Amino acid sequence: MAYWRGKTVLVTGATGFLGGWVCRQLLEQGAALVTIQRRARDKSQFYHAGFAARATIIEGSLSDNALLARLFADRRFDAVFHLASMVDVNAALRDPPAALHASIDTTAALLEQVRLTQPHATVIVASSDKAYGHQPVPFRESRPLEPLHPYEIAKATQDLLAQSYGKLFGLNTGITRCGNFFGGYDFAFERIIPHTISRVLRGEAPVLRSDGQFTRDFLYIEEAARAHLLLAEKLAGDPSLRGEAFNFSHGVELTILRLVRQIIVLMGSTLEPVIASTAKAEIAHLRLDSAKAAAKLEWTPALDFAAGLSRTIAWYRANQDLFA
Ligand SMILES: NC(=O)c1ccc[n+]([C@@H]2O[C@H](COP(=O)([O-])OP(=O)(O)OC[C@H]3O[C@@H](n4cnc5c(N)ncnc54)[C@H](O)[C@@H]3O)[C@@H](O)[C@H]2O)c1
Secondary structure, eight states: OOOGGEEEEEEEEETSSHHHHHHHHHHHOOEEEEEEEEOOOOTSSSHTTTTTGEEEEEESSSSSSHEEEHHHOOOSSSSSOOOOOOHHHHHHHHHHHHHHIIIIIIIHHHHHHHHHHHHTTEEEEEOOGGBBBBOSSSOOOOSSSSSOOOHHHHHHHHHHHHHHHHHTSEEEEEEEEEOOSSSTTTTTSSSSSHHHHHHHHHOOOOOOOOOOEEEEEEHHHHHHHHHHHHHHHHHHOOOTEEEEEEEEEOOOOEEHHHHHHHHHHHTTOOOOOEEEOOOOOOOOOOOBBBBHHHHHHHOOHHHHHHHHHHHHHHHHHTGGGTTT
């Protein structure tokens, strides 16, 4: 708990889903927060929970190299959490250059600022299980990345950049490859868990983008945030972790259809899901092996998948005014 007290931390993507929870944990543990963001998003946890009043907010885009250069010239950071990205896989398929730009260029620019001005800082880059691309499960960090979809290519390239700056330039970079996040303050209703919960709350049948037989791995969002902080803490004291990537997930292998049915039952409903089968070019099966994080970081989730799911449903029930 004492690690973050008095540390100055830059968070990108602070108004996003993961960013809100990372900011919460950093503030709870006494860090001074600096964020760079394009616009206020009132519904985000960052604004809704009042973090904005406790942070230094730099308005602007990560794509603005002059802004980044000024930011790193004016302030000294102990750690940087690079969480900003374009995360909608359908949007990435419609506009690949935008997806590549949002992830790759911003990561390169940030890493370069750290290399040139603050090589002591710890940098955590959020990659994804999707960086593994299309290969047999379970995914292990020793496997080469085989991305195809623009979102996968964006995440894999970010991941490789962070590996390079850690292993080649000796920066304290660490990479997280997490399963699908779920939990409170996720307003991306195209994702299966928020979609299902919000539809059931309205008494409407959930609609599956896939044929229901895709399998996915998941990570409850508070555990995801905790994993990001833990990796930064361990990296600061262990140079052998530089440029290393780590999987973090609950290790569940649930078909989307079973997951949707489980949520419907947990919510006390009898609705039948609709299978739309409109998903294109997405990975069919995703499951992460988190043994490396357990061995090298002593990471285990405090909350399991089922407990996270119950907490998530309770959050959406209690906060319907935020998204109805
Ligand atoms: N959501 C998941 O299930 C999941 C799983 C594994 C990894 N990840 C990764 O975790 C990270 C966070 O995901 P999330 O679900 O919180 O996403 P999110 O969309 O909720 O948040 C992303 C944030 O980045 C900001 N952003 C994007 N481009 C920017 C720019 N040029 N300048 C400033 N801000 C910019 C957006 O405004 C948004 O606030 C992403 O890198 C994502 O790829 C997400």
